Amino acid sequence: MSATRIRILSARNVLPLGRGQSGGAQRSDGDSKLRLLTSPHLSPSSPARALSSLSATRRGLPQEKMSENGMMSRAKVLTIDNMNPTVKKVEYAVRGPIVQRALELERELSEGMKKPFAEVIKANIGDAHAMGQQPITFFRQVLALCSYPELLNDNTFPEDAKSRAHRILQSCGGNSMGSYSASQGIESVRKDVALYIERRDGGMPCDPDNIYLTTGASDGIVTMLKLLVCGEGASRTGIMISIPQYPLYSAALAELGAVQINYYLNEENCWSMDINELQRALNEAREYCNPRALCIINPGNPTGQVQSRQCIEDVIRFAAKERLFLMADEVYQDNVYADGCEFHSFKKVLFEMGPEYSKSVELASFHSTSKCYMGECGFRGGYMEIINMDDEVKVQLTKLVSVRLCPPVPGQALMDLVVNPPQPGEPSYDSFLKERTATLNALAEKAKLTEQVLNTVQGISCNPVQGAMYSFPRIIIPEKAIKEAMALGQQPDMFYCMKMLEETGICLVPGSGFGQKDGTYHFRYKIPLSRIRMSFCHFKFTLQYS
């Protein structure tokens, strides 16, 4: 394959710059290569997009409306009918209606209302600290020192924490984490991230200029999707995503008006990826959209599968052959538990496949401070590494990240520590290693235990949790329950999860929020660090509805 192939993501087919400049006429030579949206039209025949055909214009909308008691009241200016139609399609199950109910129950409990449970257990969200995981002491010491540098005079803090804090503060404007950083992120942090990636990937070179620090990995993922999505009607961008998937993807795709192309993971084979299934999904999608990217979450969320190296190679070949931009969501890369499973980064495998692929396949890989052994979700730290991106597209990327101003600096500082942890010989090394090992071991142990316990329950079957932080067991829902759910207008697994919540206080996310094969039902359960209480609850439900 020629190394001078035309990029998939090129200036000619990337991010439409709004509608052109304001009013549309100010163009100069510099802009002529950039693609601009012109005379946009909704294609009503596009089967994958059920966008509202209601006009967004104000003309014809009622200025007044009658209220119930017959009084004339002024109609709202911004209404469901004239809001941006794509925003209406956004769903995000992880923080969806079941969570709202869980919060309500918590409030009721705190007000003294009697419930069949003493506390609400929020097993819906991948939030480690909320579930009792402890932060890494060294990280918090450095961040405290960075926040209030007076503490650098305090001899209860170890020397290595202090020198790290010095180094971080020197890279911040005015030696304060409260200063804006460059939009791409602090340069010294990006350099450290690049070195980390090189070490992780057996020495494969990493250019710090290809590193973008982000507000959590989600921010990076959404930014890349914004770049990728364009076109109209049959040429509208399609993005391939696994089913089940982490619903950030479906939410972002809905909001951007992109076409979501589902490829099914194989539940019978421990949620593995199958190239034939990728091909099927792609071929079908080509009928009605322009597939441009393939998203893969490895280790998987919600399913936890860890892809084999062979599989990753196959996916890269597939992406190269079909000219797809690869998006590798690798935020759980340290969370690998099962024997025989190993995390292989897409970047590493890509480069090991030689220049035929490494010089041409366009790849973005994502990491975060929210998961792994750190679990610092609240910091919103993350980065993405961009491989083989067209230079002009990079210019557009620069624009997009500048709207964010910069990623949160404490998150950048934390990322610096994550990629640059204490080394052997340093004062904090032993305790750091101990804490990290304990956390990862606890997760591994509980992952196994969760799988075991769930599999003892009739009606639940759980694949081994190879990695990440969740189990995604399949549940058999009795016909009677399905009927009752339908009557309520609820998905059967939502109905199940709601019952579980009301009766046990355990908040899960129904599988329908992630996607699943028709006729199957699941829930996602964040692996607890404490007791697993699932078994009896399911038993009662099955009994009640059989």
Next chain:
Amino acid sequence: MSVLQNTPYGRSLKHLEYAALGGRAYQIRKELKQGLEKPFKTVIDVSSGNLHSAGIKPLTFVRQVFAACLYPQLIKSNKLPADVKQRAQALLEECAGGSVGSYTPTRGIPEVIHRISQFITWRDKGAASNPENIYLTPGSQWALENILKILVNRLASPGTGILTPVPCYSTSILSMNLLGAILVPYYLDEENGWELHVQELHRALASAKGVCNPRAVYIINPGNPVGQVQSKKSMQEVIQFVYEKRLILLADEVYQDSIYTGNSTFYSYRKVLSEMGPPFSDTVELASFHSVSKGFIGECGLRCGYVELVNLDPSLKDYIYKLFSKDSCAPVLGQIAMDLMTNPPQPGDPSYSLYEAEIRAIRDTVTDNVKRASAVFNSLPCVSHHPVNGGAFLFPKIDLPTKAVQKAKEENLEPDTFYCYRLLEETGVYACPGSEYGQAAGSHHIRVCTLISRDVMEELLTRLSSFHRRFMKNLS
């Protein structure tokens, strides 16, 4: 020909131009570190409201609370004042798992939001704020983008129009443009303290006829780049305008703490709206934005802002919630900063006197900076600066000579960008060109941040003055 075609923002959307200026500033800093000889020893960066990087110190109380929240062992120690420890303890109890590393609910930590709404109610002397309508985000621009997403239909024909001021904060312009909005400019009156005349809003709206479907008015008060503080009368006129014309009001109020003359008061749009009573107070749909990046706290790098929604259709609530929820939540340290900013130490608290002293020092510094800089600007040939009462920047007008304009054209730069490049290369001062914000055709300005230490301001003015005189002499 439509008024919109020769948009004042046209050039500001050529992002490359001013991004390149920032890139050059960065390069120069590196060259200085490497020991390269230059006519100056340091770069003075007044290109953005980045308080801590230009000599304004973080507030001690705020940073102490951060440290204690990050490393709770400090709460048990005797290194921090009692009120710091109490505050940190209370905040940690409001965080899931007692950790600032946990996610929070989408709109933010509920107790924090509740206290913010109490602050708003207090600030607006009784116009009650409903915490259910407040969303904390990673910066106010993030919140603005989400609200714009709800408003702007990129695929609609005609397109969604937003009335925006000239001059206007450049990131907002970029954000609207990227979302597919059409900007409908309304000009602030430079000769009269950059006042907003409602007749100008009418003219702008009329100009949009047949071009786009205007849906909102974006107002920055106090302004950016120009620091005008709107009078109540002007705000009432704006409210009447949006009411009559059925437009959403987007009120960017992040500089509300930056008022530095005694004869100006900040009124929030929601306060004025409430005082006007029905039908305005219960129908005008308003989104107001605030941030921890500015004011005295200046914690830009922490990324936290909020939007408060007033009178929006309740049936939109779920959609709005879901849109915000996919972004998880604002950084927790930033949420804490917002809490501390809106609920600072009170008289009697151990940290109160230090806190007040630090605030006063910053306020005095900025007031002096503005006075000093205005005087210097107005003493320079071909520079005029109209007094403004607030905000974080000065935006003096520079009458560039024809020769300078010519040279700029040869280098394919806007004249004021050319001026800023020369200023940077010759003196190390990094200011922003007016073309980045939009300005009346043929006029040129630069934007200079005033939230800097006195020393830095003095040095800046010295360098700028000598440069300017040289520049004008050589290019007249």
